[in-house]
Amino acid sequence: MEGLSQFSFVSPWAFSALLFLPLLWYVLKTTPPKPKIIPFPAVRLLQELTSQRLLAAKTPWWVLLLRGLLLLCLIIALAGPVLNATQSSQTDQVPHIILIDNDWSVMDRWDQRHQELVRLVASAKDTEQPVYIMGTSQPAPFEQKSDERLIYEAEHLSAQPWPTAHEAVLHSVKELQSTLSTRPKISWISNGFSDPQGDPFLQDLLQIGDVDYITESTLPPLPVLHNVTRKGKGFHIGLTELTTPSNKALELQFLDADAQVLLQKKYELKAGENVHEQFIDIPQELKSRTERIRIAGFTNPGAQYLLDEKWRDQTVGLITPKGSDKALLAPSYYVEKSLAPYSHLQIASLNDLLDQSLSLIIDVDYTAFPPQQSERLENWIQQGGIFVRFASARKGDTKDGTSFDPLLPVQLMPGERTFGGSLSWDKPHRLAPFDNHSPFFGLPVPDDISINKQILARPSADLSEKTWARLSDGTPLVTAAQMGRGWSILFHIEAVPGWSKLPLSGTFEQMLKRLLSLTTRKSTAVQDGPLSPYRLFDRNGFLSAASTQFTPITSNELKSQSPDFSHPPGLYGTSQAPKAYNLGPFVKDMTTLDPIPPTVTQRTFHTASEQDLSLWFLFSAFLLALLDWLLSIRFKKVAIISGSALGVMLFSIMPAHSETDWDKALAAANQMRLAYMQSHDPQLNETLERGLNGLGATLRRRTAVELAPAMAFDPEKDDPSLFPMIYWAIEDQQTILSPQATEKLNRFLKTGGFILLDTMGQDRPALLAQATKNLDIAPLDPVGETHVLTRAFYLLQRFPGRFDLDGVWVESDGDIQNDSVSSVLIGRNAWAQAWARDDNLRPLYPVIPGGELQREQAMRFGINLVMYILSGNYKGDQVHIPAILQRLGL
Numbered sequence: 001m002e003g004l005s006q007f008s009f010v011s012p013w014a015f016s017a018l019l020f021l022p023l024l025w026y027v028l029k030t031t032p033p034k035p036k037i038i039p040f041p042a043v044r045l046l047q048e049l050t051s052q053r054l055l056a057a058k059t060p061w062w063v064l065l066l067r068g069l070l071l072l073c074l075i076i077a078l079a080g081p082v083l084n085a086t087q088s089s090q091t092d093q094v095p096h097i098i099l100i101d102n103d104w105s106v107m108d109r110w111d112q113r114h115q116e117l118v119r120l121v122a123s124a125k126d127t128e129q130p131v132y133i134m135g136t137s138q139p140a141p142f143e144q145k146s147d148e149r150l151i152y153e154a155e156h157l158s159a160q161p162w163p164t165a166h167e168a169v170l171h172s173v174k175e176l177q178s179t180l181s182t183r184p185k186i187s188w189i190s191n192g193f194s195d196p197q198g199d200p201f202l203q204d205l206l207q208i209g210d211v212d213y214i215t216e217s218t219l220p221p222l223p224v225l226h227n228v229t230r231k232g233k234g235f236h237i238g239l240t241e242l243t244t245p246s247n248k249a250l251e252l253q254f255l256d257a258d259a260q261v262l263l264q265k266k267y268e269l270k271a272g273e274n275v276h277e278q279f280i281d282i283p284q285e286l287k288s289r290t291e292r293i294r295i296a297g298f299t300n301p302g303a304q305y306l307l308d309e310k311w312r313d314q315t316v317g318l319i320t321p322k323g324s325d326k327a328l329l330a331p332s333y334y335v336e337k338s339l340a341p342y343s344h345l346q347i348a349s350l351n352d353l354l355d356q357s358l359s360l361i362i363d364v365d366y367t368a369f370p371p372q373q374s375e376r377l378e379n380w381i382q383q384g385g386i387f388v389r390f391a392s393a394r395k396g397d398t399k400d401g402t403s404f405d406p407l408l409p410v411q412l413m414p415g416e417r418t419f420g421g422s423l424s425w426d427k428p429h430r431l432a433p434f435d436n437h438s439p440f441f442g443l444p445v446p447d448d449i450s451i452n453k454q455i456l457a458r459p460s461a462d463l464s465e466k467t468w469a470r471l472s473d474g475t476p477l478v479t480a481a482q483m484g485r486g487w488s489i490l491f492h493i494e495a496v497p498g499w500s501k502l503p504l505s506g507t508f509e510q511m512l513k514r515l516l517s518l519t520t521r522k523s524t525a526v527q528d529g530p531l532s533p534y535r536l537f538d539r540n541g542f543l544s545a546a547s548t549q550f551t552p553i554t555s556n557e558l559k560s561q562s563p564d565f566s567h568p569p570g571l572y573g574t575s576q577a578p579k580a581y582n583l584g585p586f587v588k589d590m591t592t593l594d595p596i597p598p599t600v601t602q603r604t605f606h607t608a609s610e611q612d613l614s615l616w617f618l619f620s621a622f623l624l625a626l627l628d629w630l631l632s633i634r635f636k637k638v639a640i641i642s643g644s645a646l647g648v649m650l651f652s653i654m655p656a657h658s659e660t661d662w663d664k665a666l667a668a669a670n671q672m673r674l675a676y677m678q679s680h681d682p683q684l685n686e687t688l689e690r691g692l693n694g695l696g697a698t699l700r701r702r703t704a705v706e707l708a709p710a711m712a713f714d715p716e717k718d719d720p721s722l723f724p725m726i727y728w729a730i731e732d733q734q735t736i737l738s739p740q741a742t743e744k745l746n747r748f749l750k751t752g753g754f755i756l757l758d759t760m761g762q763d764r765p766a767l768l769a770q771a772t773k774n775l776d777i778a779p780l781d782p783v784g785e786t787h788v789l790t791r792a793f794y795l796l797q798r799f800p801g802r803f804d805l806d807g808v809w810v811e812s813d814g815d816i817q818n819d820s821v822s823s824v825l826i827g828r829n830a831w832a833q834a835w836a837r838d839d840n841l842r843p844l845y846p847v848i849p850g851g852e853l854q855r856e857q858a859m860r861f862g863i864n865l866v867m868y869i870l871s872g873n874y875k876g877d878q879v880h881i882p883a884i885l886q887r888l889g890l
Contacts, residue, residue, distance in 0.1 A: 299541030366392035382484030409481030536570030691832030801829030
């Protein structure tokens with residue numbers, strides 16, 4: 001019954017001709033002649049003769065059946081039978097407005113919607129309906145366009161990483177309605193979600209025209225990362241999902257700057273809840289390197305959360321102390337303990353720290369720097385660095401302790417001031433409340449913090465302005481001075497509890513945390529104006545270079561304004577200090593669009609393409625008429641044989657249930673993809689696909705090449721010209737190519753195609769010769785040191801894969817065509833196995849014998865190979881530079 005429901009007729013009135021079938025029966029019934037009595041002499045000889053001509057007394061049943069079927073086929077053909085007909089092909093010629101939600105929420109389910117859009121446009125074109133299409137994330141005024149232009153726009157429309165703009169779309173639809181003379185039909189391919197402000201969009205569309213609402217019958221899960229905060233040793237992550245029918249777990253991936261997965265953690269979802277909160281604990285080293293959090297299995301920007309300087313831990317430089325190594329006496333112990341939850345500490349010498357891009361350096365031992373280091377440190381502070389120094393008994397090592405030090409915010413008095421000692425009448429002093437101009441303002445001051453010893457600042461007119469913390473008697477405890485764009489900060493006590501109890505308190509940790517926040521304020525202060533787009537999410541969910549069509553945005557708008565077609569989510573600002581603009585915090589109240597008004601026609605997507613069967617029924621009627629003619633000329637044997645042959649032919653050419661995979665061909669034509677020769681071994685097919693996809697992901701990160709996921713190539717069915725390269729893994733049970741497949745591959749090689757033949761680590765000369773027996777391959781040479789493959793992108797000397805074996809061959813330069821670019825490369829290093837990664841982006845196969853360094857070399861070979869295939873020998877001229885310069889007389 002399901003198959004009959006997909007069968008419809010364009011002109012069902014043609015079935016009224018069935019009323020004439022009884023007339024046919026009556027005509028056939030009167031066709032045989034009536035019996036007659038013929039007088040004839042009674043000749044004995046004639047009586048023995050028998051007549052060879054037999055006249056039928058009535059019409060045979062098979063004649064009635066044959067001619068009835070003939071008329072029935074003609075009538076059905078006139079009725080216009082259509083299989084899998086779209087609704088638009090069955091409507092009158094009214095204006096047809098097609099709206100499709102192409103926002104971020106459909107990026108992971110775009111293919112089905114895109115196919116529905118193309119079908120609707122093609123069907124409306126066949127019925128000569130005026131068609132208007134628009135993606136709701138990119139509103140624009142409607143224009144009357146040619147059929148070719150409409151089909152082109154429908155085929156190239158893609159999902160975008162920002163929300164829909166239904167209000168602007170509705171305005172354009174109303175403007176179009178004012179120019180139409182009839183009520184239009186509106187097909188809305190919806191994302192299935194309601195607007196956060198309510199659902200006026202569908203109600204307003206109903207007032208304009210008759211609406212078809214098209215979406216999935218059941219919406220798939222759509223998790224969104226709406227909040228990420230740094231907390232202790234990990235991240236507190238908030239997640240929103242439309243519905244959670246049962247307890248389940250998602251995989252969260254933590255990515256670095258190169259989009260490599262650093263760590264993967266489970267995120268538990270509880271049934272019946274839409275909003276989920278969970279703390280994820282990760283190692284400190286990985287935490288500081290994390291630049292993006294992503295939900296595994298999703299590519300839309302709602303399932304990804306970018307981290308900038310505000311989220312990431314700062315790297316703090318700590319000059320190697322000279323004190324004791326005992327844990328509680330080490331000068332740096334309490335500083336490390338206080339900063340560990342909020343930063344990544346780098347302990348090294350001053351020169352090593354200055355060689356890195358650090359914003360904060362701490363000296364806990366009051367180190368005496370040589371003049372060259374002191375000058376270099378001062379220049380670093382002038383350029384924006386923050387230098388924090390703690391007092392020490394070593395301060396008195398320099399002559400009388402009163403020498404001028406340009407690195408100090410204030411000049412110091414000689415010696416130390418001691419409270420509460422056996423030779424002192426003063427009692428230990430307490431901390432005074434922090435002043436308004438101090439970055440420590442607002443921190444609580446516990447009563448149990450006592451100061452036993454300090455170094456004193458030399459009085460000056462600006463000492464009060466430079467004091468960020470003071471004792472109860474008014475003497476400075478922390479002083480600071482701005483030097484150029486940076487700060488020099490001095491704690492007038494040691495960083496260990498010997499001089500005070502401050503390092504043992506929580507206030508000490510909060511004070512260092514406030515100093516750490518100065519680095520963030522410093523990096524953002526440079527970007528007070530509009531922030532230019534730096535790297536934005538594209539239609540595939542990857543961060544890519546920003547296009548000029550997008551406009552700058554201010555820091556306040558990043559916090560308050562939802563992303564749109566002018567400001568997509570991504571990174572804004574400079575490469576040194578980009579600011580994250582995430583979509584998740586602006587996604588609220590995710591609910592389905594329900595209930596749908598009863599006047600709206602609601603349906604799901606078509607799963608099969610429309611087919612017109614009229615020609616098939618006309619052809620069947622012709623064959624039946626031909627069979628009837630053969631039977632009528634008395635060649636009974638000929639008729640039977642011819643009828644049988646025609647029946648077999650008819651059966652063989654009738655449409656098969658499996659259609660040609662046009663979707664695969666269209667996908668390969670619309671986006672550049674690599675292909676692999678389809679094998680009988682499913683595991684080998686999976687390895688090749690994962691290998692090519694791993695290479696494609698690396699190409700996206702390191703080059704301008706954008707490759708869609710790899711496809712399997714069937715040489716008997718598929719067109720090789722849709723792919724720039726075909727990876728052919730030679731296996732033990734190698735399939736023999738048919739003459740047609742061989743001809744296609746030869747034409748592919750002659751017109752710029754490329755085949756990589758890989759024996760997968762084995763010596764298989766017989767199988768290789770058998771596979772390439774009828775292919776037009778020029779004589780081969782080993783890849784030489786001057787070949788373009790060695791410098792197409794990286795400079796390479798060897799071409800390892802999973803194995804590092806000799807014998808990589810290409811066509812000879814003197815024999816190859818296509819502008820001296822080889823069309824074949826043959827090797828045995830199993831490159832696809834070195835490139836292949838699992839769902840967690842971990843390598844699937846170990847590389848032998850060079851380990852991960854060899855895997856990187858294999859990846860670089862893959863990049864060189866793809867660049868060589870796509871760009872040819874444009875770098876080949878570098879080999880001839882000396883000859884060229886000589887010819888030019890230079």
